[in-house]
Amino acid sequence: MLRSPLTRRQFASTLGAGIGATLVEGPFRARRAEAALPASPAADAASGVVLLNSNENPYGPAPAALEAITKSERVAARYPDAAEEQLGEAIARLHGVSPEQVVLGCGSGEVLQMADMAFLGPGKKVVVAEPTFEAVLGYAKVTKAEPVKVPITADFRHDLPRMAAACDAGTGLVYVCNPNNPTGTIVTRDEMAFFLERVPRSVAVVVDEAYHHFVDDARYASGFEWLAKTPNLVLVRTFSKVYGMAGMRLGYAVASKENAAALRDHAAWSNANAAVLAAALASLAEPDHVSRQRTLNRETRDWLVRELERDGRRYIPSHTNFVMIDIGGDVKPVIDAFLARRIYVGRKFPSLPNWLRVSMGTRPEMQAFVDGFRAIVPAVKAARAS
Numbered sequence: 001m002l003r004s005p006l007t008r009r010q011f012a013s014t015l016g017a018g019i020g021a022t023l024v025e026g027p028f029r030a031r032r033a034e035a036a037l038p039a040s041p042a043a044d045a046a047s048g049v050v051l052l053n054s055n056e057n058p059y060g061p062a063p064a065a066l067e068a069i070t071k072s073e074r075v076a077a078r079y080p081d082a083a084e085e086q087l088g089e090a091i092a093r094l095h096g097v098s099p100e101q102v103v104l105g106c107g108s109g110e111v112l113q114m115a116d117m118a119f120l121g122p123g124k125k126v127v128v129a130e131p132t133f134e135a136v137l138g139y140a141k142v143t144k145a146e147p148v149k150v151p152i153t154a155d156f157r158h159d160l161p162r163m164a165a166a167c168d169a170g171t172g173l174v175y176v177c178n179p180n181n182p183t184g185t186i187v188t189r190d191e192m193a194f195f196l197e198r199v200p201r202s203v204a205v206v207v208d209e210a211y212h213h214f215v216d217d218a219r220y221a222s223g224f225e226w227l228a229k230t231p232n233l234v235l236v237r238t239f240s241k242v243y244g245m246a247g248m249r250l251g252y253a254v255a256s257k258e259n260a261a262a263l264r265d266h267a268a269w270s271n272a273n274a275a276v277l278a279a280a281l282a283s284l285a286e287p288d289h290v291s292r293q294r295t296l297n298r299e300t301r302d303w304l305v306r307e308l309e310r311d312g313r314r315y316i317p318s319h320t321n322f323v324m325i326d327i328g329g330d331v332k333p334v335i336d337a338f339l340a341r342r343i344y345v346g347r348k349f350p351s352l353p354n355w356l357r358v359s360m361g362t363r364p365e366m367q368a369f370v371d372g373f374r375a376i377v378p379a380v381k382a383a384r385a386s
């Protein structure tokens, strides 16, 4: 008897419990495994799955952006050249630069890929912190560049003096993730100023500000402070985090005209679709969206941290929409135990094998996480008392 072929969704659910194995192996594989996850927040709620693994925004796009997406059916038949130009101009106005300095990407992931293609190649070195967001190193494999990993400091921050010292004439690119994924820590204004002075101008300094909007600390400064006088600086932003559009795919770089042109050489034509361009324009025009999201995130993160402290757990103070928590042993079984409860938490980071990264969800989702955590890894205080 012939069996009917599995639908995509059925196939996904058969993966079920096996997903955990792939989730720990890095962002590219993790993304593939996530194809097996529910497709929308509504589906998540219905399936009981809690997604706290990819630092997304659980509240989704701004209302004006959602409306723009709905209306984009009217422009779906046409190439989005005019919308690309409009958005490029809006981003340029936002940052006080010229539109030629703005490069759009299918997510900031594509922008990071463009940077690797533009500034690396065989024999070139790429300097990164360890651990940090892995995309730049992942794409660097294709360019055959040599990775130079500089361990983070004892307080889980970029060691910028050592990273600057590692940059020489053979270096093509140095990557600074500020705030850093997965540690949630920041580089301060003074540290960045010192670093930018020391890195040779021949090296492209790529500062990834995916989590910029969540930072409240006055010691932090965006790279835009230095852009005009630092021609080798490439700043990267995304609509996936505070703007809640990870599924829509849009990011951008802002750089000198020359470096922007170098990046653009490696972009696919029309790499941003009509719906996301309209949504991004609408998001930028919505005055309260960022501050609302920032407040929601801060309130949830503060609540989570209080719960962690109540249990006597160690965590890294976070400037982002995720927190790293010390498990006190291999995090892999803990990730798996959460998975069995249909709660997806961050993957294992090889240089921080005892730490669990959890993204901020809604308050009920975080309550589910805390309840699960107390069952899986008993509170340190309680364990000490018994």
Ligand SMILES: Cc1ncc(COP(=O)(O)O)c(C=O)c1O
Binding pocket: 054, 055, 106, 107, 108, 109, 110, 133, 177, 181, 208, 210, 211, 237, 238, 239, 240, 246, 249, 250, 251
């Ligand atoms: C630091 C950092 N940069 C870039 C990205 C990629 O984001 P996207 O391609 O969705 O813009 C991520 C995703 O989690 C990230 O954490």
